[in-house]
Amino acid sequence: MKHRPISLQSRFQIVILSGLALVLLMMAGLWLREQRSQQEALAIAQENTHALLAEQMRIRGEAQVRQLADALSNPLYYFDLDAVGTLARSILRTPDVDYVLVYDRQGRILHDGSGDIAAFGQPMDDPLAAEVVAASGPQARFYGQLLDVSHPITVGDERLGGVRIGYSMAAVARAEEAALASLRDQFNAVSQRSMTWLLLMFVALIALALVGAVVVHRLLVRPIRTLGMLARRIEAGDFTGPVLESRRSDELGDLIRTFGRMRDSVARHDRDIRRVAYTDALTGLANRLAFREALEQRLHETQGTSSQLALLFIDLDDFKRVNDTLGHEAGDDVLLQMASRIEQEVDALGLGNAVVARFGGDEFVILLQAPEVEGASVRDHASRLAEALVARLAQPLLLHGRQVLLGASVGVAVFPDDATSASLLMKNGDIAMYQAKVAGKNCYHFYSRAMDQAVERRVKMEQELRNAWQRGELSLVYQPIYRTADRILAGAEALLRWEHPEYGSVAPSVFVDVAEQSGIIESIGPQVLRSACLEAATWPAPDGESGQAPFVSVNVSARQLRSGELVRQVAEALDESGLAPERLHLELTETSVISDEANATELLGKLRQLGVRVWLDDFGTGYSSLSHLRRVQVDGLKIDRSFITDLLRDPDDLALTSAIIAMAHSLGVVVVAEGVEREGQYQLLRERGCDLVQGYWLGHPLEPQAFVALMR
Incomplete structure (x- = not known):
């Protein structure tokens, strides 16, 4: 049987079919290559998007926790939980913040931003707690769906504790998923369009198929590879790559333009984060x-x-x-x-x-x-x-x-x-x-270099002063105050003394200044007020006198005046001691009253309603003026000792003192002169009509028992 020869047409068909098969195989290879490129680009985009969003969250978190740690250093140093809570709550209200924990150096929770601080004093027991407490610097750890950022709180070289902020990664996950979903949609659209092109090219001639393959390579594969390359550069923080431009209106053109906009957005957010991280938000200065x-x-x-x-x-x-x-x-x-x-x-x-x-x-x-x-x-x-x-x-x-x-x-x-x-x-x-x-x-x-030792001494003094009252090292002495006209004992000024077990007697000018600047005076002041009222309540009237027992005057610091608790503290001291309100005189420095005249006027009004007397101390060294005295309405004023010291030899001081006395009397204000150390000073003050006097010539500060003996 003879075999039929293959016809030219058959051969052509075979060639065509072979060509089509070859084209099909080539298209299939290109299709697989395209799918792998898309998967690679999607994987790169997913990886880079996740890395960028997580890094942005970490940078923002570290900047925020570092600023919060700096802001908390002073409140935590003075154990001001109200201020700590205010700062913690302000951060807790920030979007994506899941929790805020302020802890001491042992890892115990001092504040969590809540109102009742239910976790106060409890140790942190999460898996990161030990590492956070032991860390000497900022820490950022991803823990499940949270980013935990911590930073120690220090004052100088002393570590007071630290602060932790937990950021929820849910928003990051949503943003990442949204971005990836958009990219998948774009890729799917591109894939469908590419399949259509492939089918059309498969029907066409081999030459057109080859041209189509080249076109696909140039218009699809190369742009995607370029996008992947740019994505890797963005991941490394390089936003200076070439800007892709496309006039195509298909999905690939949309993808290229979308990628360009995404890169610009990420670059803008990076600049914003850096600006936030390196710029003070209020003043615009460097932070x-x-x-x-x-x-x-x-x-x-x-x-x-x-x-x-x-x-x-x-x-x-x-x-x-x-x-x-x-x-x-x-x-x-x-x-x-x-x-x-x-x-x-x-x-x-x-x-x-x-x-x-x-x-x-x-x-x-x-x-x-x-x-x-x-x-x-x-x-x-x-x-x-x-x-x-x-x-x-x-x-x-x-x-x-x-x-x-x-x-x-x-x-x-x-x-x-x-x-x-x-x-x-x-x-x-x-x-x-x-x-x-x-x-x-x-x-x-x-x-x-000598300052280091001075600061160390001051810090040590501040530490020892904090519990000096509880240890019984602080006590009160009383300096007699006499009526000028007949030298009858009228009252006494309560003065604080510190007997240190190692240094002996510490000068009030030294430790009172430390107490004022450190805020310790806010805890010592109420104790002084209470103790003075309790002791004054036991004072009898002087022998041979049928009048009231001597009054006691107590100095009130500017911090106590600003705290808003003074009226309550005075009322409690009077109630506990049973002291008649008119026998308690409060001495406020002139500068502390005048510096906030509106608040001071309201506060002094409440004190006078209690029945206590209010005196301006160190009068003449501050804003002394008739208008101030008219508005503040105090019961008395104490002429500063600097005027009394040179009273005998300086006509100007004598004239000023006389003017102060006359001015005060015209307003119905009692005048007290302190620092009387010579008889001549006393005589001049009596001639000028000064109401009360005190000083070493009249009497030194006395222990409570000695003062009671003086009254008798």
Whole structure:
């Protein structure tokens, strides 16, 4: 049987079929290649999207917890749970925040942002707790569907505890899923369109199929690979890749444009996060993190050179008074005005390369690298700038239609003379600022090594003073106050004394200042008031007198006056002791009353309703004026001892004292002169009609038993 020869047509058909089969195989290969490319691009996009969103959440969390840790350092140092709670609750209300935990150095919970703090004092028992407590720096850990970010809270080198914030990753997961769903839809659309093209090309000739394959490669595979390459660069933080542009209106064009918009959005969010992380939100100045990096960079640049740097640490004086009396909005206005003044002074001195930052609260820092000027060192420039800042920041501020005087204390530390590292330079600048505070505020001090010992002594004194009353080391003595006309004992001023078991008697001028600045006076003050009332309630009337027993006067600090608890404390002390209200005289410093006249007027009115007497202490050293006395309406005033000291030899002091007495009497106010140490001073005061006198010439401060003996 003969085989039929294959016809040309058959051969052609065979060739065509073979070509079509070959084209089909090639298309199938291209299709598989496309599917793998899409899966690769989707996997890369998923991985990069997750990494970017998680990294954004981590950066935002670390910046937020670091700022919260800085803000909590002072409240936690003074164990001010109200302030800690306020800060914790403000963070807890932030979107995506699941929990906020403030803990002490042993890991016990101090506050969780709730109202009743049900977990107070309980140890943290979650799997990350031990690692968080032991960590010496910031920590960020992903734990299930949460991001746990922690940061220690320190004051100087002392660790007080830490703070943890838990961020829910649910929003990140939703955003990631939404982005991936959109990409999958785009890929599916592209796949369907590609299949249509492949089917059309399969019906066409082999040449058209080959051309179609090239077109597919150029229009599909290469753009997807480019997108993958750009996605990997974005993952590495590089947003400088080429911008893809497409005029195509199909899905691939939409994908390219969508990817471009996504890259721009991620880049914009990255810039925003960096701006938030490195900029103070209120003033627009650099924040602590940005300043620390700038300081490290400057120190690195100056290594091995003769260049010097100066760090100026600025703290506003009495800023808390503005927040307490005028509100936090006024406090923010003060910070904005002060920040502007600081920048203006830096620019006015031609220090354009200086870095100005706000550390938080009312603290500002300036890193100064003085320009190379013949004969001018960095200390000279720092001194000029510090002097200009003290003068400028002491100028009145206009807040809500009224003038407010604050001022600033400035500490200066120089590298490498005072420190060899960034941490030590900032620490020594802080110490120098603290010494400026101790020196009377509204001044500047350069750091010296002797300051370290002074700060250590002050910190030790503060620690020992905290429980001195409970240990029985603090006690009261009473300085007699006499009627000037007949030298009859009228009352006594209660004075606080500290008998330290190691140092002996500590001068009141030393420990009272420490108590005021540290806030310990707020716990000691009520104890002094209560003890003085209890002892005065036992005092008898002087022998031969049928009048009332002597009164007791108690000094009240400015902190007690601002706390809002003074009226309640006075009422409780009177109720517990049974002391007649008119026998209790409260001495308030003139500056503490006049600095917040509206609040003080209301408070003094409530005290006078209780029946107690209110005196202005140290009158003449502050804002003394007739208008102030008319508005405040006190019962008495004490002429400061600085006027009495030179009464016999300085006609001006005598004239001023006489004018104060006459002015007070015209308003019905009792006048007390303190610091009477000579008979001649007493005689002049009696001639001028001064009502009451006290001083060493009349009597030294006495123990309670000795004072009772004096009355009898």
